[in-house]
Amino acid sequence: MYELKSDTIDIKNIFPQVIESLFMEDENVVYLDADLMNSFGTGGLPEKYPDRAIDMGIQEANMVGVAAGMSSEGKKPYVHSFGPFVSRRVYDQVFMSAAYAKNSVRIIGSDPGITAAYNGGTHMPFEDVALYRAIPGATIFDIVDAAQFEKVIRMVRDNEGVTYIRTPRKATRKVYEPAEIFNIGEAKVLKDGNDVTIIASGFMVAEALTAAGELDKTGISAAVIDPVTIKPIDASCIVKHAKKTGAIVTAENCNINGGLGDCVASVLAANYPIPMEKVGVQDEFGEVGTIDYLKERFKLTSGQILKQVNKVIGRKAGI
Amino acid sequence: MNKELEIKTKEFAKSIRLAQINMFRTLGFGHIGGSLSVTDLIAVLYESIMRYDPNNPKWYNRDRLVVSKGHAGPALYSALALKGFFPLSWLDSLNKGGTNLPSHCDRNKTPGIDMTTGSLGQGASTALGMSMALKKTGQNVFLILGDGECNEGQVWEMALSAVQHKAGNLIGFVDCNHKQLDGKTEDILDMGDIAAKFNVFGWYTQTVNGHNVSQLYEAIRNAEQNACDRPSMIVMETVKGKGVALVEEIEFNHHITLSAEQASQAIEEINKQEN
Ligand SMILES: Cc1ncc(C[n+]2csc(CCOP(=O)(O)OP(=O)(O)O)c2C)c(N)n1
Numbered sequence: 001m002y003e004l005k006s007d008t009i010d011i012k013n014i015f016p017q018v019i020e021s022l023f024m025e026d027e028n029v030v031y032l033d034a035d036l037m038n039s040f041g042t043g044g045l046p047e048k049y050p051d052r053a054i055d056m057g058i059q060e061a062n063m064v065g066v067a068a069g070m071s072s073e074g075k076k077p078y079v080h081s082f083g084p085f086v087s088r089r090v091y092d093q094v095f096m097s098a099a100y101a102k103n104s105v106r107i108i109g110s111d112p113g114i115t116a117a118y119n120g121g122t123h124m125p126f127e128d129v130a131l132y133r134a135i136p137g138a139t140i141f142d143i144v145d146a147a148q149f150e151k152v153i154r155m156v157r158d159n160e161g162v163t164y165i166r167t168p169r170k171a172t173r174k175v176y177e178p179a180e181i182f183n184i185g186e187a188k189v190l191k192d193g194n195d196v197t198i199i200a201s202g203f204m205v206a207e208a209l210t211a212a213g214e215l216d217k218t219g220i221s222a223a224v225i226d227p228v229t230i231k232p233i234d235a236s237c238i239v240k241h242a243k244k245t246g247a248i249v250t251a252e253n254c255n256i257n258g259g260l261g262d263c264v265a266s267v268l269a270a271n272y273p274i275p276m277e278k279v280g281v282q283d284e285f286g287e288v289g290t291i292d293y294l295k296e297r298f299k300l301t302s303g304q305i306l307k308q309v310n311k312v313i314g315r316k317a318g319i
Numbered sequence: 320m321n322k323e324l325e326i327k328t329k330e331f332a333k334s335i336r337l338a339q340i341n342m343f344r345t346l347g348f349g350h351i352g353g354s355l356s357v358t359d360l361i362a363v364l365y366e367s368i369m370r371y372d373p374n375n376p377k378w379y380n381r382d383r384l385v386v387s388k389g390h391a392g393p394a395l396y397s398a399l400a401l402k403g404f405f406p407l408s409w410l411d412s413l414n415k416g417g418t419n420l421p422s423h424c425d426r427n428k429t430p431g432i433d434m435t436t437g438s439l440g441q442g443a444s445t446a447l448g449m450s451m452a453l454k455k456t457g458q459n460v461f462l463i464l465g466d467g468e469c470n471e472g473q474v475w476e477m478a479l480s481a482v483q484h485k486a487g488n489l490i491g492f493v494d495c496n497h498k499q500l501d502g503k504t505e506d507i508l509d510m511g512d513i514a515a516k517f518n519v520f521g522w523y524t525q526t527v528n529g530h531n532v533s534q535l536y537e538a539i540r541n542a543e544q545n546a547c548d549r550p551s552m553i554v555m556e557t558v559k560g561k562g563v564a565l566v567e568e569i570e571f572n573h574h575i576t577l578s579a580e581q582a583s584q585a586i587e588e589i590n591k592q593e594n
Contacts (some may be wrong), residue, residue, distance in 0.1 A: 035500045057470035057508025118414050120421040122437025293416030
């Protein structure tokens with residue numbers, strides 16, 4: 001059982017050290033940004049590494065194309081901007097110059113979903129997961145906490161094709177210890193259970209663990225799973241828990257159309273159809289506000305997970 | 320610009336600055352630098368240039384404004400509230416949950432906002448589209464770009480097509496405050512001579528001091544009279560954070576916090592400024 005703790009370190013303050021150590025490890029690693037270094041803790045890097053930490057200015061499409069070109073010459077580019085600007089804004093460059101041309105680019109989209117908070121709807125990607133899911137061979141991470149972020153950034157250094165990492169910049173609830181090992185396509189069972197399985201990604205993992213704790217008190221035993229990668233998805237883990245619990249709730253900081261829930265639904269439909277409910281953004285655009293306000297506004301809460309668990313358990317019982 | 324109008328416009332600019340500082344004080348932070356740097360232009364547009372009706376924000380014959388650097392919303396919201404598009408009390412709701420005044424301009428939320436912006440570069444094209452649609456009926460479309468925003472290729476695609484499509488009713492401005500988010504534009508992506516670039520693309524181009532209301536006014540009137548069927552670009556030399564020393568002095572003043580104490584100091588400073 002994984003326990004929730006509070007984390008005090010902002011993820012953006014981890015990134016500079018991690019990328020610097022990757023620079024040391026591998027001379028081919030480069031990092032490109034699009035005028036958001038100051039927002040991602042890396043403002044000081046270009047001076048130190050002028051050829052490897054490159055601020056491209058506000059031109060995301062060019063940045064992704066340049067990264068693809070670098071990859072074709074053996075470099076291992078990481079690129080960063082806010083989520084919307086390295087997903088929908090640059091989709092064809094990611095699709096064609098990187099994925100289709102078989103160039104390998106690691107793309108970090110920060111402030112996923114409602115964590116864009118005060119930047120509002122224009123900056124609030126609910127669709128990025130759906131977009132990346134539709135790219136053949138892409139790898140997608142929805143980061144839970146700082147420990148996972150650090151491990152993922154390191155482990156994708158040699159990953160082939162397009163890798164999309166959606167991550168908060170601020171401190172999150174802490175789920176993982178630094179020693180945790182992650183693998184692409186391998187889900188983490190954070191809590192076992194018999195009555196229902198909650199599959200959650202990103203900050204919804206913490207909400208899921210909270211909900212599972214509440215359910216325990218009412219005698220409902222809920223499993224909690226972090227898929228770690230939304231693509232490739234760990235189908236065997238999902239099917240195993242589907243068989244064991246007979247009911248599934250997914251929870252994501254995304255539009256329910258095309259995100260984690262749809263991904264899990266596809267696995268179930270093909271292998272073991274059982275009642276399933278989704279928690280996520282109900283096909284709406286984002287808006288401004290505090291994270292707390294937006295969590296309630298878009299129903300991305302442990303309370304909403306509880307509601308959907310009750311609903312799905314009712315369906316399982318045929319009520 | 321006659322003296323009377325000049326004084327009125329400067330007064331209005333002052334009121335916009337004060338209203339903005341109050342908004343940022345309420346919230347505690349915001350895109351203060353880039354909102355202050357376009358304040359004098361916004362004052363000129365709403366005090367002495369644009370045709371509009373606050374009681375009928377969608378009046379068809381109005382001139383249009385696209386603030387493509389959409390994070391400068393607070394400057395525009397202040398002007399719109401002061402001109403009566405919506406109650407002044409709305410200004411306290413900047414960025415709060417459920418607000419009509421989000422951090423980036425939204426045509427569906429705020430009366431008087433003609434175009435939704437926030438993803439840099441996109442307002443350039445939407446402004447061109449509006450001007451093409453309005454060419455026969457004669458309304459002007461004003462467009463405000465940031466100098467960092469001009470990094471985006473989309474701005475230059477628009478620059479090419481505006482000439483091709485003879486968008487003579489499009490009057491653009493670049494807010495050349497020489498800074499973007501990560502630092503000086505010259506250090507991040509040097510735009511060189513922006514006016515010269517628009518000029519070789521075929522635009523009617525002028526350069527003015529973006530904090531001098533009469534220079535701004537004359538340049539707009541000049542563009543209206545002399546650009547003919549060419550789009551116009553008015554490149555404004557500006558200072559990020561203009562009018563509030565404690566903001567101007569901060570090196571990275573794109574998105575900053577503002578304490579109540581700093582806000583009081585800023586208000587005092589603005590009130591002391593002479594017309
Ligand atoms: C497409 C896109 N990329 C990145 C951003 C994040 N961003 C917001 S403002 C800004 C800097 C803008 O610089 P500039 O246009 O010079 O504006 P100013 O300095 O006048 O505020 C950046 C990078 C964005 N809003 N849109």
